[in-house]
Amino acid sequence: MNIGFVGAGKVGCSLAKLLTERGKQVSGIYSRSPSSAAWAAQFTNTTHFEEINELLDVSDVLFLTVPDQSIRSVYESLDPTKLVDKIICHCSGALSTAVFEGIEKYGASAFSIHPFVAISSRHESYQNLPHTIFTMESKPIRKEHKEAMLALLQDLDLQVEEITAESKAAYHGAAVMASNLMLGLLSVAKRELQAAGFSEQGATEAILSLAEGNLANAIKAEEKPFVTALTGPIQRGDASTVEGHLKAFSGDSREIYRLLSREVLRLAQEKNGTMDDIRLTELLYEDEEE
Ligand SMILES: NC(=O)c1ccc[n+]([C@@H]2O[C@H](COP(=O)([O-])OP(=O)(O)OC[C@H]3O[C@@H](n4cnc5c(N)ncnc54)[C@H](OP(=O)(O)O)[C@@H]3O)[C@@H](O)[C@H]2O)c1
Structure with a gap:
């Protein structure tokens, strides 16, 4: 499973680093500023991309680890023809998967995976993530997608709690x-x-x-x-x-x-x-x- 990241900030770098440390396949990192993406790629020993849809092309799972207010516009910039059978995630606590409007008609699954912990550093926080709680809310197009995401989070030693989109605000x-x-x-x-x-x-x-x-x-x-x-x-x-x-x-x-x-x-x-x-x-x- 190839996992890509859009947004080379605190959460993107921490998750990408944890994944590579645990031997998972990170397909690459794209960010608004090429220098951020290049730094994150070097930090995680992966590749940086200058075109978001090229990263989507080579990823089975794409994490949009951008600020909450940018999640919708970044999602809308994804090429719908490349979304078939993909897993698209964001990490917001406040937003649900509803922000990925119409994703099911492209044949993709939506996940909102929220770390229930403060992540304060791009290069140190990954060490504190194992054994913390991650909350999952999902709209899977196939049950295998959900099984794969649960297995991935468990492999990272994260403690997963599942909630519904309706309960996200509460x-x-x-x-x-x-x-x-x-x-x-x-x-x-x-x-x-x-x-x-x-x-x-x-x-x-x-x-x-x-x-x-x-x-x-x-x-x-x-x-x-x-x-x-x-x-x-x-x-x-x-x-x-x-x-x-x-x-x-x-x-x-x-x-x-x-x-x-x-x-x-x-x-x-x-x-x-x-x-x-x-x-x-x-x-x-x-x-x-x-
Ligand atoms: N930090 C936490 O404690 C924490 C905890 C739980 C959940 N979260 C959630 O995690 C997500 C990311 O938060 P964060 O703390 O990692 O934020 P952050 O450190 O500010 O990083 C956001 C990254 O996204 C990049 N970016 C911004 N707009 C973009 C766009 N339009 N296209 C591509 N890249 C863009 C930024 O730009 P550059 O390329 O310029 O660097 C930056 O690298 C948010 O949804 C937040 O709610 C954060």
């Missing part, structure tokens, strides 16, 4: 919650510490150290990490402390505290099925009862 939203929104939450907490009198540096250090300890506890938990690592007033059933926090905060901070506390209350109930949660439930849901 999937990506969940990933944003665990990465970007987690930083947003820490930033709100830091601001409240500063409002309470901390220096900016002190607030940053305190918040990062607390968050790191919590994540480490969850990671090392043998089962149910979010339940096991849970500490704090809600899991102790301490409604008066939670009431004090809600009075101390206002605006977005109060709303964020209240909404996330509802999820924490669900975790606390899982941890302790007999906890007295009547007052906590009233506090956390009171605005909805008005």
Whole structure:
């Protein structure tokens, strides 16, 4: 199976390098700027192409590892007569295979294969990819195509999770919650510490150290990490402390505290099925009862 790459950036170079390291056949690399493609070809010990459809010609699988906003136009620049029986992939988390509009009428299969991990370097990140999660969403024209792609990812020691095109937006939203929104939450907490009198540096250090300890506890938990690592007033059933926090905060901070506390209350109930949660439930849901 010959695998080609369009887009010699962080993801394209990392995947191409991992493939060649594992003895897979990379047919070549094309990129917007010939110098990027030439560098990537040298890095992966493969060939660079100056014409995208020449690369398509010699590839069974073509990864479009270009920025999300360019995936559609790059796909549309592929020669439809050369698409028969090909596998076309992109690596976007936000877009589904729907971006490859009409691909089935050309007799090709569409895959969206998203690394659930940050890839920050063109020449180093490939080393960290094995054992990370890759999410696959597919529209195969033949079942052999899907079998071949699953086998390929497994050969690379990647952990594959399958989702549908319809769930792609929610999937990506969940990933944003665990990465970007987690930083947003820490930033709100830091601001409240500063409002309470901390220096900016002190607030940053305190918040990062607390968050790191919590994540480490969850990671090392043998089962149910979010339940096991849970500490704090809600899991102790301490409604008066939670009431004090809600009075101390206002605006977005109060709303964020209240909404996330509802999820924490669900975790606390899982941890302790007999906890007295009547007052906590009233506090956390009171605005909805008005
Ligand atoms: N990086 C991550 O952490 C990460 C994680 C998960 C998924 N992804 C997804 O992976 C895909 C690629 O992201 P990336 O981080 O690798 O981006 P990147 O580092 O910016 O690389 C994109 C590459 O595509 C080339 N390119 C841009 N427009 C092109 C076009 N019209 N035709 C051909 N080549 C073009 C670029 O140009 P030059 O030729 O000028 O270099 C560059 O080499 C995106 O869909 C992204 O959402 C990224």
